[in-house]
Amino acid sequence: MHRASLYILLFSVALLSAFGIVMLASTGYYLEEGEKQTYATMNNQATWLGLALVAATVVAFVNPEKLYEYRWWIFGVALVGLLMCYVPFFAKEINGARRWVSLHSFGLDRPSFQPSEVAKLAIIIVLAGWFARYEPLTREFVGGFLKPGCLLIVTVLLIAGEVDLGTAALVTAVGVSLMYVAGTRWYYLTTVVVAAGSALGLAIRLTPNRVARIMAFLDLEKYKDEIGLQQWRALMALGSGSYEGVGAGDGRLKRGFLPESETDFIFPNVGEEHGFYGTMLIVGLFVSVLIAGMVIAHHAPTRFMRLVALGITVTLALEALINMGVTTALLPNKGLPLPFVSYGGTNLLFAMISVGILVAIHRKSFGSGARKDLLDTRRGGMRPATHGAL
Structure with a gap:
């Protein structure tokens, strides 16, 4: 196998x-x-x-x-990329989100680059390196939870600040899973999960558009012509294909x-x-x-x-x-x-x-x-x- x-x-x-x-x-x-x-x-x-x-x-x-x-260099490059999304000269805003760095700023033809994709891989490498280097400290609070947890939190906060809660939640889930498998005590990680859940709930509560998305999720048919339109039509597309589909290129x-x-x-x-x-x-x-x-x-x-x-x-x-x-x-x-x-x-x-x-x-x-x-x-x-x- x-x-x-x-x-x-x-x-x-x-x-x-x-x-x-x-x-x-x-x-x-x-x-x-x-x-x-x-x-x-x-x-x-x-x-x-x-x-x-x-x-x-x-x-x-x-x-x-x-x-x-080279794990720290990789992580450092990822952080620099994320920070560039906060600099108006480099940042490219789409639909209210600053998730992209405009490559036109460097004289390149490609329109944009998304640093959070680098960060998703970099945080895995740096956390893996930490737990490999400090394996005897894995079960301790400072060496096995607090310090690697800070690396994860900094990365997640920078991604979330770009108005990208989806990627932030993904990175949090992967990071917590990696720490658990590495041997971090589960009750330490519970505090991260609770804190992340609370922060996510607050971020949703303070943003009307996100509240509307949750309402649409709970009652999609009611909001099918408003904020839930995209998901409703996605279900229509999936349903209209039946078992074999309408054929390549023939989707409506x-x-x-x-x-x-x-x-x-x-x-x-x-x-x-x-x-x-x-x-x-x-x-x-x-x-x-x-x-x-x-x-x-x-x-x-x-x-x-x-x-x-x-x-x-x-x-x-x-x-x-x-x-x-x-x-x-x-x-x-x-x-x-x-x-x-x-x-x-x-x-x-x-x-x-x-x-x-x-x-x-x-x-x-x-x-x-x-x-x-x-x-x-x-x-x-x-x-x-x-x-x-x-």
Whole structure:
């Protein structure tokens, strides 16, 4: 299974990426036919995909221990990127959110870059490095909770300040999960969960638009022509596809009726054109990514690599779960892309880099003949491997 996990991971990611290009081509087909536009969205995504594949290939052949060595530099770059979103000269505001850095400021043609995507990966690497370096302090309050918790809180607050509560919640969930698996005492982490939940509730309460989204989630039919329109039409798209779909390129709701049908709400577009079978294929591929990632994490030769692989796998799977939950109205509307499928260059780039890291860890563990560690079900995590750099 360990040997097969790499092929399952690569096959699943390849199909998801191809599916994304096909769906963006479908959107471009409508635009070109109805509005005399080009396949600009698909072409841009294909360009990013090519760049992402090159980056992932390079990363796959780098020793994962280099991430440990340069973890603070990686984290520092991520923080600088997040801080740039607060500087008017660099920040690009879209729909009231300052999540992007305008690359025009650097003389580049690409319009924007999203630093929170860097931060999602950086916080995994720095937390994994912390718990590898200070393994004996894992169960203590200061070394195992307070200090790594501060790293997580700083990252989450900077992301939340960009008016991106979705990514902030995702990073919080992944960070807390990583700390728990690393061995932080559960009752310490409970305080983080309670504090994060309280802060999220306050942020929602103080913003009328977010309150309206919660109201729409609780009674979608009542608000289907207002704040709940996007989710209501997403359900219409999913329902109209039945089992086999209406056919590639023949979807109707993407024609201006379903906002963001190429980005955060691409999943209903899949459902309309490819039906229940198409959506289940997407779900199955993400389950395959989850299983393959967990197997790679389980066989990783060092504690650091194990935690990095686990964090990456949980991030990809949880982001997909939240996206599909939102587009099927099982969760309140909060913009998160569907990894590998949704239009978005930065997300695709760092999702592919994350896959490259998983490949590198697999190569390292398989080549090193590392011992197979057992699951410690009593602690709810995996027994720590000895970090190779210590």
